[in-house]
Structures are given as structure tokens and as C-alpha cells.
Amino acid sequence: MSAPNYRLVLPDSHIPTSWYNMAADIPGGLPAVLHPGTHQPVGPADLAPLFPMDLILQEVSQERYIPVPDEVREMYGIYRPTPLVRAVRLEKALDTPAHIYFKNESVSPSGSHKLNTAIAQAYYNKQAGVKRIATETGAGQWGSALAIAGAFFGIDIDVFMVKVSYFQKPYRRSVMQAYGASVTPSPSERTHAGRQILAKHPDSTGSLGIAISEAVEMAVSDPGTHYSLGSVLNHVLLHQTVIGQEAIEAMDEIGEYPDVVIGCVGGGSNFAGLAFPFIGKALAEGRKTRFVAVEPASCPSLTRGPYAYDFGDTVGLTPMVKMYTLGHDFVPAGIHAGGLRYHGMAPLISALVKRGIITPRAYDQNPCFAAAMLFARTEGILVAPETSHAVRAAVDEALDAKAKDEKRIIIFNLSGHGHFDMGAYDSYLSGQLQDYAISEEELAESLATLPQVAEPAGG
DSSP: OOSSSEEEOOOGGGSOSEEEOGGGTOTTOOOOOBOTTTOSBOOHHHHTTTSOHHHHHHHHOOOSEEEOOHHHHHHHTTTOSOOEEEOHHHHHHHTOSOEEEEEEGGGSTTSBTTHHHHHHHHHHHHHTTOOEEEEEESSSHHHHHHHHHHHHHTOEEEEEEEHHHHHHOHHHHHHHHHTTOEEEEESOSSSHHHHHHHHHOTTOOOOHHHHHHHHHHHHHTOTTEEEOOSSSSHHHHHHHTHHHHHHHHHHHHHTOOOSEEEEEOSSSHHHHHHHHHHHHHHHHHOOOOEEEEEEETTSOHHHHSOEEEEESSSSSOSOEEEEEOSOTTOOOOOOSOGGGOOSSOOHHHHHHHHTTSSEEEEEOHHHHHHHHHHHHHHHOOOBOHHHHHHHHHHHHHHHHHHHTTOOOEEEEEEOBBOTTOHHHHHHHHTTOOOOOOOOHHHHHHHHTTOOOOOOOTTO
8 A cells, every 4th residue: 555545435336236144154043033922933923013024034034145225225325335444643643563444434424334224224114115113212323314214215203212312412313303303212201111111210311222112112002103223133234234345345455354353332233234244254264353342341241241032122022032131121321322322232243252253342431532532633533432432442453463563454343423422522521421330239130130031942
């Protein structure tokens, strides 16, 4: 590479024509998904009240590649392919022999990777004649993306936003409303699930699990409404793999290949989007790439939770999946990385961690914001609090390479910008940002409510 800086954007014709399905290649397959009432494996009919059949079929598909519909690919063309950038100024500041690359997903209209699946999900719901979609959002990136996709396809969007984020990030709420979505702080009085939580905890700051319960309840109680999830599920992670496929092609053009692939994880979608295509190549070709999934220390499902069956929501309306979990009753501290405040983890990512293919890592939020400030002052991009976890890990990898005098190729997913997260940066700059650690007692109390289910054969 001769230029002092490098920013590669592939031509529009290189937008992937298929999504890569990690489920086709995962060693040993995935444990069954269980019905919340019968504890038996779910079938397509069980999911029909929530999702259109096309998405249900993608959820259970074992096909390695699933075609991207032309209309979805055309809408991807608004912002894809996204840039692959070498962080030369960051490398210089760290005085490291490592090469640091990032895939910049913040250039989408919603400012994050979430639009990759929002467009696809809205498209399939439109094809099924759905008029309204209920969903949840943590920090607001997913709600913003689905609001845009709903506007594109003429579908009403009803968003339950985790209450602490609703007030921490008012402009995210404004963005959703600007695109035509309605936004309700969760837990709310609108649903039985919300009222149930508020009766026990009137001052509840909410959680993604609670917001999911409210959105699912809205969907199952109205035949004209479907539910849409921004992370965790197989079909959601599937849609995000356009990120990694573009990254592989761009790095091939540059002539380098990553030793380390990094992403932050809450439910797992942005990490999976970048990492899964690289994991597929590692499994098929025997490459020695390391995969690092970074979570907040205050919500450490991968690093401190058991691999067990649990509900995806707080009330227990959703199917049970085997995943790393802190327990569906767990309510994380109100850290500013609201998109990472989820009690569980995507089953696909959980299975890959269990098999030793993905390495989890946990950070407090202050060191993550320190890395984000360094990144802003060298590369000029103010990242989302969620993304700061990936930046922290990339910086640490580069410093480790320096200590070992080792050339190391690092790539991370810049999953979103932090333009609506200035309250978090204000707290950091004023020295008021707090780190949170959950005690063993708190964790044990939360895990005590895990559902007791018989392990299905092969689980």
C-alpha cells in the first residue's frame, strides 16, 4: 500500500447478491429452539403470528447462501458498499507495527449497521401484506433503522424504547419520530407485560428484555401487526453478512487479510455481520484468524453467563433458545451503550463461543470512551458508545502487537456513529461516567429464574 491513507469503496456492482448463512457451516449445528409453553421444538406455525413466512424459512434454513431480493439490493445501493478504511493516524499515534482497518457502517442513513436487516425485514413484511410492525430498541439505532425502512415501504412502525435510553438519548427518539414511527418508553402502561413490570418495579429503567416482551405482546394481540427484532435471531444476523462479504473483497483488493476480527456484542448482529463470512473462510480454508467479541463488563453474558436455555424476553413470551445468558430477569445498569444491554446472546454466536471459535472479552465503559476519544482525535469519527468497545479492543490488539514487535492485521466493525450520544461524552469528559460491576450475588439471583427444561437430543 503506497498511499499514506487508504479508504476503499467498492463499486455499486459489488453489493453482495446473497447473504451468507453461518448456520450451514457451524460445527455440530444448533440446539433446538423450544416453545415457551410446551418446551417442545418450535415449528414454522409457532412463529407465524410474529414473522412473515419468508423470514421464518430464513431462520431455519441450512442453505449456505440466500439470495438478496433485487428490491432490497437496490435500496442497499443508497449507502452500500460501505468504506473499508485503514486507520493510519491511529496506528501512528499508537506507534504500532499493526495495520488497523475498520468497516464504516456509520455512513448509512440511520448512522449504523442496523439498516441492513431493517430494509430486508420491512421488504418481506410488505410482501406479506403487513401494515404495522412492533419492535423494541435499546439505544435507538435499531428503532431509527426500522423507522426508515417502514417509511420506504409504507409500513407503520411502533417502537418500545428502553426507558433509560428514551431519556438519555432524546434525539434518537426524535429521529424515529421524524421518519414516522411512534415511540413509547418501556416499561409502559400500554401492555400487560409493561404493567406487570411497573407493578413490581415502579421506577424500572427498563431493559431490552422488557421492551421485547411489550413489542411481542402487541404483535400477538393484533392480527395486522407483526414483530421485528434487530439482533439475536438467525435471519437478522444473516442479513448483516453483507458487511463481512464486502470486507473480504475489499481486503483482497488491498492485498491483506486479517489476523484479528473484532466487533462489539449486545445481541450480536454487527459482530456477526463482519465476522461470519470470515469465520466461514476460516472453517473452510483452515485460516488462523482470531475472532474477538467485546461486551460491556456490566452486562457480561458471554464472559460470566452460563450456556443455557432461556427466554429472549423478560416476561417469557418468546421461544427459549440455548445461549449465553444472565437470566431473562436481569436488568443491566444504565450504561450509555444501550444497544449492548441485553441479557442474552445470539444462539449462533453462543454456539461458536462454546466451540472456542470466538473469544469473548469484557470492558468497563470508561476505558472504552478513552479509546473512542483517541479514535476521534486521530481518525475524526465520533463513534457510538457501543462501537467504542470494539475500538478499545482494536487499540489493545495494536498495543500488544507493538509489545511483541509483530505485524498484525486488525479489522473491526465501526457499527455506528455517536452523534446522538453526546450526553455520554459529556459525562466522560466531566469525569462523571461510572463503571458498573455486577456481583456474584446479583448474578446468582438472576440466574435462579432460568427455565428448567429437559435438554433435547443433540443440545
